[in-house]
Amino acid sequence: MHELGIVFYIIRDVKQVAEENHVKHVSAVVMDIGEVSTVIPSYLTDCWRWAADKEDLLRGCQLKVNTIAAVTHCDGCGRDYPTVQHGKTCPHCGSSQTWLLRGNEVEIKEIEVSETLNNVS
């Protein structure tokens, strides 16, 4: 449900980077989205299409999503395990003294810009 809000944030950031680099059109935006970030990639790309096409800079621009697997570290036994499968409780030793190592990312990784369209060097 908050994907549209996140899309507005992405657009704001991409616009700023485009301006700094004198880019007139962006052909793709690449996102790193963690498995447990609460962002649903299909909702994000749907919201993206709706909002991005309203901007000259981003018309037709593709949103590519890299999914980052969630990994939790256990302080009890020192091992790591996949978060989505086991949640907060360590499958190795049963401890709940665990914390998320990665998988919470909502990051703009990079943007792709066509050189012929933009005449950039």
Next chain:
Amino acid sequence: MDEVKIIEIKKSVFADNEQDAASLRKELKDKGVYLLNLMSSPGSGKTTTLIRTLNLLKDKLRIAVMEADIDSDVDAVKVKEATGVDSIQLHTGGMCHLDAEMTRQGLDNLDLARTDLVILENVGNLVCPAEFDTGAVRNAMILSVPEGDDKPLKYPLMFSVCDLVLVNKTDVLPYFDFSLERCRENVRLRNPRARVIPICAKTGEGVDAFADWLVDEVENWKNC
């Protein structure tokens, strides 16, 4: 062949909001204004709790309320009528949460020089508001008994960002399979620092403990 140039960004989408929130918090500190962000699911009793609390505190502190909703001004009107406390309505325009910039726009409509405490009633939702720092000094949430004691397991982020959890509607405990002890344990798993206060906004039971917590918090914020 069209050459594609890659421009690396590597930046969290929330980074700008977090900066806005931090600078808003600093401004509030300089002005001696305490902002509480109150969150919960729809129907947990945020507005009723607020009315009870405001009636206990309005002679001790100078308070203002910001009601955030997708639409309508029923909450702002209700709070003002029931307590006489200044209350403004913010509309999120379809968005499911408030961010620091929207919060700042709301605060611009208040007389902060004559305010000690601002309570922001966020949009009723356990997912999105947890993602966006509003610039508040503390986050509090209400979990009502009919929602179940397993909510901290289902919405971990909300519980991990809250400093205070009010367990509301304790008068209906006998009719629900809700254990306060289990609830405390589930909150502790997500956030060992969070304080849990059981309340009943309808009868007023426990609301004084919340009011006392707020008075201490405002005092500390102004003096430390």
